[in-house]
Amino acid sequence: MSAGSTSRPGNPPGMLTKLRAMVAGEVSAETLESYRGAGASVYDLFVQAEHRRSELVGGGKTPWTMTNNEHSYLTAVWIAFALQTLGDAFLQADYDADPGTVGFVPPVTARQAELFYGEVEEWLAAAQRARSDEAFTLPKRIPVRLPEWVAVEPCPLPHLDAMMAACRKIVEHAGIAVADCVRSVQDGSHKGEISALQGEMASLTSSSDYAQSMYRALHSPGGTLHERLESTIKSTIEGAFRIGQIAVMPGAAIEEQTRRQRPPASVPPTRRLPLPGAPGFDLFCLTDPHWVQHFRNDPKAQKALRYLWSRDPSPQATLDIQEEIESAFARGDISYAKDSRTQQGYCYYCCPWGAIYHVDRETRIGGQSLRPGEEFAYDVSAEAVAEGGDFKREITVGRFSNTSETDYCDGTD
Structure with missing residues (x-):
């Protein structure tokens, strides 16, 4: 399988291209091109994974009897493939729509x-680890969700072109995964789960076909289906991304349903944290418990935290x-996130070095809604205060990866 026919900058963009991009308000795609090149290997790996799944099924394995590392390998490759496909589609669709600014995008x-490219490296690393480590298990609960869709009104036509191209490819390969899952079970077992998979896949295929019909109408004179088409394509892509994971790890669907139906745990009243200056106040109360001793032994960390709390206009908030x-x-509702390589918890790199969390059940923290599968950190900083800026306290949702950097955020870095 190949990534398909693509346009990409051969030589550095010329002055005319740069001027066109500036007039159009576009930005350099140099970083995206680096992502595209670095992740191109996912397509060959995906073909290998599909062959491997077919071999396992041909040898009598089913998604219910595969080993943990076989599940992990196939699932990680699928996720990396879907994310790379989406990233490539968005980049290519813009180049096709505006050849005069290839190398720049809105x-x-x-x-x-x-957002899509940014998570590919993590899943490629997990796939390679699973292929060589029989004891490896994915550190994140499956199914994971797609990164967020960037809101824009109206949605640019190249965005719809990109989503439609990616939708066709992802739905097609999700269908192959479901077919292999069905083919693997010859003894009549798992009838309920097989039936549910087939039903979901049929619904996704129907939605994809419907979206393509609307897409053709949109490209005809006077087409007015823009907004509805955008919603249909997004939901179809999300569904195919999910079912591609479930077809390899059907047990994850049961766990997912159990988590949704599980009533909130009975927990003791919220622990009230003492304010600075009050008895029992802990300078490191915002720091990840796994890393707190490390930072307690760091004099610079102690100084940075004293600076943080001294500049906080509302410690209670x-x-x-x-x-x-x-x-x-x-x-x-949440648990500690784990690094895909080490399977260890990790903290945010900025003072006060809070834990990074994985959202297991929909919840709301700091006024922000959090979806299952997302990761977040509590980012608190006084770094901008010295220059007249605001004190920061916010829930930062995103993709987190390892770094050797430690930021003390006290103006001395």
């Missing part, structure tokens, strides 16, 4: 493609959000 396109996080953790 900011919204850059942001959307980067800061602690209120921390208490919400601790309550959500106690209820089982």
Whole structure:
């Protein structure tokens, strides 16, 4: 399988291209091109994974009897493939729509493609680890969700072109995964799960076909189906992304349903955190418990935290959000995120070095709604205060990866 016919910058963009891009308000795609090149290997790996799944099924294995690392390998490759496909589609659709600015894209396109590309490396690493480590299990609960869609009104036509191209490819390969799952079970077992998979796949195929019909109408004179088409394509892509995971790990669907139906745990009242200056106040109360001893032994960290708390105009507001996080953790709404390579928890690189969390059940923290599958950190900083800026306390949702950087955020870095 190949990535298909593509246009991409051969030589650095010329002056005329740069001028056109500036007039159009576009930004350089250099970083996206780096992502596209680095992740291109996912297509060959995906073909290998599909062959491997077919071999396993031919040898009598089913998704219910595969080993943990076989599940992990096939699932990680599928996720990486889907994300790379989406990122490539957005980049290519813009190039096709505006050949005069190849090498530049609108900011919204850059942001959307980067969200997809940004998670590919993590899943490729997990796939390679699973292929060589029989004890490896994915550190994240399956199914994971797609990164967020960047909101833009109206949605640019190249965005719809990109989503339609990616939708066709992802639905097609999700269908192959479901067919292999069905083919693997010859003894009549798992009838309910097989039936559910086939039903979901039939619905997705129907939605994809319907979207393509609307897409053709949109490209005809006077087409007015723009908004409805956007919604249909997005939901179809999300569904195919999910079912591609479930077809390899059908047990994940049961766990997913169980988590949704599980009533909130009975937890003790929220622990009230003492304010700075009050008895029992802990300078490191916002720091990841797994890393707190490391930072307690660091004099620069102690100094940075004293600076943070001394500049906080409302410590109670800061602690209120921390208490919400601790309550959500106690209820089982969130858990510590794990690095895909080491399977260890990790903290945010900025002072006060809070934990990075994985959302297991829909919840709301700090006024922000959080969806299952997302990761977040509590970002608290006084770094901008010295220059007249605002004190920061916000829930930062995104993709987190390892770094050797430690930011003390006290103006001395």
